[in-house]
Amino acid sequence: MLSDEIVERFETWLAEAKADKSLAEPTAMCLSTADRNGHPSSRIVLLKGFDARGFVFYSNGESRKATELMENTHAALCFYWMSKGRQVRVEGLVVPVSKEECDIYFASRHRESQIGAWASQQSRTMPDRQVLEDAIAHYEEKFAGLSVPRPPHWIGWRVVPDRVEFWQEGDFRLHDRDLYVCDGDGWTVVKLYP
Ligand SMILES: Cc1cc2nc3c(=O)[nH]c(=O)nc-3n(C[C@H](O)[C@H](O)[C@H](O)COP(=O)(O)O)c2cc1C
Numbered sequence: 001m002l003s004d005e006i007v008e009r010f011e012t013w014l015a016e017a018k019a020d021k022s023l024a025e026p027t028a029m030c031l032s033t034a035d036r037n038g039h040p041s042s043r044i045v046l047l048k049g050f051d052a053r054g055f056v057f058y059s060n061g062e063s064r065k066a067t068e069l070m071e072n073t074h075a076a077l078c079f080y081w082m083s084k085g086r087q088v089r090v091e092g093l094v095v096p097v098s099k100e101e102c103d104i105y106f107a108s109r110h111r112e113s114q115i116g117a118w119a120s121q122q123s124r125t126m127p128d129r130q131v132l133e134d135a136i137a138h139y140e141e142k143f144a145g146l147s148v149p150r151p152p153h154w155i156g157w158r159v160v161p162d163r164v165e166f167w168q169e170g171d172f173r174l175h176d177r178d179l180y181v182c183d184g185d186g187w188t189v190v191k192l193y194p
Helices: 004-019 064-071 099-107 111-119 129-142
Strands: 028-034 040-046 049-051 054-060 074-081 086-096 154-168 176-182 187-192
Touching: 004 049, 004 074, 004 086, 004 154, 004 187, 028 054, 028 064, 040 054, 040 064, 054 064, 054 086, 054 099, 074 154, 099 154, 111 129
Parallel strands: none
Antiparallel strands: 028 040, 028 074, 049 054, 054 154, 074 086, 086 154, 154 176, 176 187
Protein backbone atom coordinates (compact mmCIF):
# COMPACT_ATOMS: atom_id res chain seq x y z
CA MET A 1 0.00 0.00 0.00
CA LEU A 2 1.14 3.51 -0.75
CA SER A 3 1.75 5.83 2.20
CA ASP A 4 -0.72 8.64 2.93
CA GLU A 5 2.01 11.13 1.97
CA ILE A 6 2.43 9.64 -1.52
CA VAL A 7 -1.33 9.35 -2.09
CA GLU A 8 -1.91 12.97 -1.05
CA ARG A 9 1.01 14.24 -3.10
CA PHE A 10 -0.08 12.39 -6.26
CA GLU A 11 -3.72 13.41 -5.81
CA THR A 12 -2.67 17.06 -5.45
CA TRP A 13 -0.48 16.98 -8.55
CA LEU A 14 -3.17 15.18 -10.58
CA ALA A 15 -5.87 17.63 -9.45
CA GLU A 16 -3.64 20.56 -10.39
CA ALA A 17 -2.98 19.00 -13.80
CA LYS A 18 -6.72 18.43 -14.35
CA ALA A 19 -7.44 22.06 -13.43
CA ASP A 20 -4.98 23.26 -16.09
CA LYS A 21 -7.01 23.48 -19.30
CA SER A 22 -3.82 23.63 -21.40
CA LEU A 23 -3.30 19.94 -20.61
CA ALA A 24 -5.48 17.94 -22.99
CA GLU A 25 -5.08 14.53 -21.34
CA PRO A 26 -3.95 14.99 -17.73
CA THR A 27 -4.56 11.30 -16.95
CA ALA A 28 -2.38 10.11 -19.86
CA MET A 29 0.59 8.04 -18.76
CA CYS A 30 3.27 6.14 -20.59
CA LEU A 31 3.01 2.46 -19.68
CA SER A 32 6.13 0.38 -20.18
CA THR A 33 6.07 -3.39 -20.16
CA ALA A 34 8.62 -6.02 -21.16
CA ASP A 35 8.42 -9.49 -22.59
CA ARG A 36 9.96 -12.59 -21.02
CA ASN A 37 13.33 -11.68 -22.55
CA GLY A 38 13.23 -8.25 -20.97
CA HIS A 39 12.63 -6.42 -24.26
CA PRO A 40 10.70 -3.26 -23.36
CA SER A 41 7.77 -1.60 -25.13
CA SER A 42 5.85 1.58 -24.26
CA ARG A 43 2.52 3.19 -25.09
CA ILE A 44 0.15 5.76 -23.65
CA VAL A 45 -2.88 4.64 -21.64
CA LEU A 46 -5.25 6.59 -19.39
CA LEU A 47 -5.28 6.40 -15.61
CA LYS A 48 -8.77 5.27 -14.60
CA GLY A 49 -8.36 4.75 -10.88
CA PHE A 50 -5.96 5.69 -8.12
CA ASP A 51 -5.82 5.05 -4.39
CA ALA A 52 -3.40 3.59 -1.84
CA ARG A 53 -3.54 0.25 -3.69
CA GLY A 54 -2.06 1.70 -6.89
CA PHE A 55 -2.70 2.97 -10.41
CA VAL A 56 -5.44 1.41 -12.60
CA PHE A 57 -5.75 1.24 -16.39
CA TYR A 58 -7.92 -0.79 -18.77
CA SER A 59 -7.22 -2.44 -22.08
CA ASN A 60 -7.65 -5.49 -24.26
CA GLY A 61 -6.51 -8.67 -22.51
CA GLU A 62 -5.22 -10.08 -25.81
CA SER A 63 -3.17 -7.02 -26.78
CA ARG A 64 0.60 -6.84 -26.92
CA LYS A 65 0.79 -5.14 -23.52
CA ALA A 66 -1.44 -7.85 -22.01
CA THR A 67 0.71 -10.62 -23.45
CA GLU A 68 3.82 -8.98 -22.05
CA LEU A 69 2.21 -8.46 -18.65
CA MET A 70 1.33 -12.16 -18.54
CA GLU A 71 4.97 -13.05 -19.27
CA ASN A 72 6.43 -10.42 -16.99
CA THR A 73 4.38 -8.66 -14.32
CA HIS A 74 6.83 -5.75 -13.90
CA ALA A 75 5.53 -2.45 -15.28
CA ALA A 76 6.48 1.21 -15.21
CA LEU A 77 4.36 4.32 -15.63
CA CYS A 78 5.40 7.86 -16.41
CA PHE A 79 3.21 10.97 -16.23
CA TYR A 80 4.38 14.28 -17.70
CA TRP A 81 2.50 17.50 -17.09
CA MET A 82 4.38 19.96 -19.27
CA SER A 83 2.82 23.25 -18.17
CA LYS A 84 3.45 22.29 -14.54
CA GLY A 85 7.02 21.16 -15.19
CA ARG A 86 6.22 17.94 -13.40
CA GLN A 87 6.90 14.26 -13.98
CA VAL A 88 5.86 11.27 -11.86
CA ARG A 89 7.54 7.91 -12.37
CA VAL A 90 6.07 4.69 -10.97
CA GLU A 91 7.48 1.16 -10.93
CA GLY A 92 5.92 -2.01 -9.58
CA LEU A 93 4.08 -5.23 -10.27
CA VAL A 94 0.67 -5.48 -11.90
CA VAL A 95 -2.30 -7.35 -10.47
CA PRO A 96 -5.64 -7.84 -12.25
CA VAL A 97 -8.52 -5.54 -11.38
CA SER A 98 -11.58 -7.42 -10.06
CA LYS A 99 -14.34 -8.31 -12.56
CA GLU A 100 -16.77 -6.16 -10.57
CA GLU A 101 -14.49 -3.10 -10.83
CA CYS A 102 -14.03 -3.72 -14.59
CA ASP A 103 -17.80 -4.02 -15.05
CA ILE A 104 -18.45 -0.72 -13.25
CA TYR A 105 -15.90 1.16 -15.30
CA PHE A 106 -16.95 -0.47 -18.61
CA ALA A 107 -20.59 0.51 -17.95
CA SER A 108 -19.51 4.16 -17.60
CA ARG A 109 -17.95 4.30 -21.09
CA HIS A 110 -19.61 5.75 -24.18
CA ARG A 111 -21.65 3.19 -26.09
CA GLU A 112 -19.41 3.65 -29.16
CA SER A 113 -16.35 2.83 -27.06
CA GLN A 114 -18.12 -0.23 -25.65
CA ILE A 115 -18.92 -1.46 -29.17
CA GLY A 116 -15.34 -0.72 -30.19
CA ALA A 117 -14.06 -2.91 -27.38
CA TRP A 118 -15.96 -5.85 -28.90
CA ALA A 119 -14.97 -5.06 -32.48
CA SER A 120 -11.26 -4.37 -32.11
CA GLN A 121 -8.74 -7.18 -31.95
CA GLN A 122 -6.26 -4.74 -30.47
CA SER A 123 -2.62 -5.21 -31.50
CA ARG A 124 -3.37 -7.95 -34.03
CA THR A 125 -2.80 -7.39 -37.77
CA MET A 126 -5.90 -5.93 -39.46
CA PRO A 127 -6.42 -6.95 -43.13
CA ASP A 128 -8.02 -3.58 -43.92
CA ARG A 129 -10.14 -0.92 -42.22
CA GLN A 130 -13.37 -2.30 -43.69
CA VAL A 131 -13.01 -5.46 -41.59
CA LEU A 132 -13.14 -3.30 -38.46
CA GLU A 133 -16.09 -1.26 -39.78
CA ASP A 134 -17.95 -4.52 -40.51
CA ALA A 135 -17.24 -5.81 -37.01
CA ILE A 136 -18.56 -2.55 -35.52
CA ALA A 137 -21.75 -2.87 -37.60
CA HIS A 138 -22.10 -6.49 -36.50
CA TYR A 139 -21.92 -5.64 -32.78
CA GLU A 140 -24.16 -2.57 -33.16
CA GLU A 141 -26.81 -4.87 -34.59
CA LYS A 142 -26.18 -7.61 -32.03
CA PHE A 143 -26.59 -5.22 -29.07
CA ALA A 144 -29.31 -3.00 -30.61
CA GLY A 145 -31.75 -1.92 -27.88
CA LEU A 146 -29.62 -3.59 -25.20
CA SER A 147 -26.92 -2.36 -22.88
CA VAL A 148 -23.50 -3.50 -24.09
CA PRO A 149 -21.94 -6.08 -21.75
CA ARG A 150 -18.23 -5.99 -20.99
CA PRO A 151 -16.31 -8.29 -23.34
CA PRO A 152 -14.45 -10.94 -21.31
CA HIS A 153 -11.21 -9.84 -22.98
CA TRP A 154 -11.62 -6.21 -21.85
CA ILE A 155 -9.88 -6.04 -18.49
CA GLY A 156 -7.98 -3.82 -16.08
CA TRP A 157 -4.68 -3.94 -14.27
CA ARG A 158 -3.46 -2.20 -11.14
CA VAL A 159 0.19 -1.24 -10.93
CA VAL A 160 1.14 -1.80 -7.28
CA PRO A 161 4.18 0.41 -6.85
CA ASP A 162 7.42 -0.16 -4.99
CA ARG A 163 9.03 3.05 -6.34
CA VAL A 164 7.44 6.43 -6.97
CA GLU A 165 9.40 9.51 -7.97
CA PHE A 166 8.08 13.08 -7.97
CA TRP A 167 10.08 15.37 -10.27
CA GLN A 168 9.62 19.12 -10.26
CA GLU A 169 11.37 21.17 -12.89
CA GLY A 170 13.88 23.69 -11.55
CA ASP A 171 15.78 26.58 -13.09
CA PHE A 172 18.92 25.73 -15.08
CA ARG A 173 18.11 21.99 -14.98
CA LEU A 174 18.47 21.93 -11.18
CA HIS A 175 15.29 19.94 -10.78
CA ASP A 176 13.88 18.65 -7.51
CA ARG A 177 13.55 14.85 -7.29
CA ASP A 178 11.96 12.94 -4.42
CA LEU A 179 12.16 9.16 -4.69
CA TYR A 180 9.92 7.04 -2.47
CA VAL A 181 10.98 3.39 -2.12
CA CYS A 182 9.08 0.58 -0.43
CA ASP A 183 11.39 -1.80 1.40
CA GLY A 184 8.61 -4.22 2.37
CA ASP A 185 7.92 -2.74 5.81
CA GLY A 186 7.24 0.81 4.75
CA TRP A 187 8.22 3.71 2.56
CA THR A 188 11.38 5.78 2.75
CA VAL A 189 12.08 8.93 0.78
CA VAL A 190 15.40 10.22 -0.53
CA LYS A 191 16.38 13.13 -2.72
CA LEU A 192 18.14 12.41 -6.01
CA TYR A 193 20.56 14.65 -7.87
CA PRO A 194 18.84 16.15 -10.89
C1 LIG B 1 -3.97 9.71 -25.23
C2 LIG B 1 -4.06 8.21 -25.44
C3 LIG B 1 -4.78 7.45 -24.55
C4 LIG B 1 -4.88 6.06 -24.71
N1 LIG B 1 -5.55 5.32 -23.77
C5 LIG B 1 -5.59 3.98 -23.88
C6 LIG B 1 -6.17 3.18 -22.84
O1 LIG B 1 -6.59 3.69 -21.77
N2 LIG B 1 -6.21 1.85 -23.04
C7 LIG B 1 -5.72 1.25 -24.16
O2 LIG B 1 -5.80 0.04 -24.30
N3 LIG B 1 -5.11 1.97 -25.14
C8 LIG B 1 -5.04 3.32 -25.02
N4 LIG B 1 -4.40 4.06 -25.99
C9 LIG B 1 -3.82 3.35 -27.16
C10 LIG B 1 -2.45 2.74 -26.76
O3 LIG B 1 -1.45 3.77 -26.75
C11 LIG B 1 -2.00 1.60 -27.68
O4 LIG B 1 -1.99 2.01 -29.03
C12 LIG B 1 -2.90 0.37 -27.56
O5 LIG B 1 -3.28 0.14 -26.21
C13 LIG B 1 -2.20 -0.86 -28.10
O6 LIG B 1 -1.00 -1.08 -27.38
P1 LIG B 1 -0.22 -2.49 -27.44
O7 LIG B 1 -0.27 -2.96 -28.87
O8 LIG B 1 1.16 -2.18 -26.97
O9 LIG B 1 -0.94 -3.42 -26.51
C14 LIG B 1 -4.26 5.44 -25.82
C15 LIG B 1 -3.51 6.22 -26.71
C16 LIG B 1 -3.39 7.58 -26.51
C17 LIG B 1 -2.52 8.38 -27.46
